Amino acid sequence: MDRDGGVLPAAEVGVFPYAGTPEQDLQLGLFAAAWQEGQLPFWSLSETQAMLAGDSCRAFFAAISEHAQWHGVVLVEVTDEWSDLLYLYVSLAHRRTGTARLLLLHLLERARGELPSPTVILEVRPSNLAAWGLYQSLGFVEVGRRKAYYRNGEDALVLKHPGYEVPWVRR
Numbered sequence: 001m002d003r004d005g006g007v008l009p010a011a012e013v014g015v016f017p018y019a020g021t022p023e024q025d026l027q028l029g030l031f032a033a034a035w036q037e038g039q040l041p042f043w044s045l046s047e048t049q050a051m052l053a054g055d056s057c058r059a060f061f062a063a064i065s066e067h068a069q070w071h072g073v074v075l076v077e078v079t080d081e082w083s084d085l086l087y088l089y090v091s092l093a094h095r096r097t098g099t100a101r102l103l104l105l106h107l108l109e110r111a112r113g114e115l116p117s118p119t120v121i122l123e124v125r126p127s128n129l130a131a132w133g134l135y136q137s138l139g140f141v142e143v144g145r146r147k148a149y150y151r152n153g154e155d156a157l158v159l160k161h162p163g164y165e166v167p168w169v170r171r
């Protein structure tokens with residue numbers, strides 16, 4: 001296992017809802033710690049858990065199996081108007097293997113199917129080229145900018161996925 005809890009690449013990756021299991025909470029802590037140690041830290045575990053405690057918050061994990069190590073997580077706040085993507089993290093060991101794309105395609109499918117609105121919105125740092133590339137490849141478009149949104153004073157770009165068309169993406 002690497003320092004943020006990943007394992008070697010697996011042939012089969014599935015998506016599972018957050019169910020508050022000890023394994024998932026442990027993995028959330030590992031993801032939060034790894035992100036906090038990076039150059040652009042984001043929420044701590046307690047901040048993530050506080051968000052998850054809200055009625056409108058849902059999280060999905062990608063994993064090799066329900067009981068195995070988790071590759072990544074996406075956390076969204078669901079309202080009648082849209083789903084707001086609040087948190088997306090993939091373990092270092094599994095970057096660039098399609099985990100984030102899998103999680104977002106799953107989210108977009110659910111938004112179109114069972115969530116109150118098909119629209120998904122999010123904020124991203126202009127300097128986060130990996131995330132920006134990911135969102136663009138899935139059809140997100142820029143709809144606004146929040147000034148000095150992040151702790152280091154960086155603006156946030158507001159992106160939106162209209163939800164009417166989920167792209168077919170070649171892996």
Ligand SMILES: CC(C)(COP(=O)(O)OP(=O)(O)OC[C@H]1O[C@@H](n2cnc3c(N)ncnc32)[C@H](O)[C@@H]1OP(=O)(O)O)[C@@H](O)C(=O)NCCC(=O)NCCS
Pocket residue numbers: 035072088089090091094095096097098099100101102123124125128129130131133134135137
């Ligand atoms: C951004 C992040 C979630 C991407 O996760 P990932 O699982 O590695 O992404 P995927 O393998 O699904 O990549 C899908 C596409 O995203 C883009 N992408 C991903 N990583 C990239 C990188 N380092 N540079 C450029 N484009 C990248 C590419 O278009 C890629 O498609 P391709 O591999 O066919 O070229 C991951 O780097 C991460 O967890 N970063 C730290 C947390 C973070 O920044 N979260 C987003 C906050 S808004």
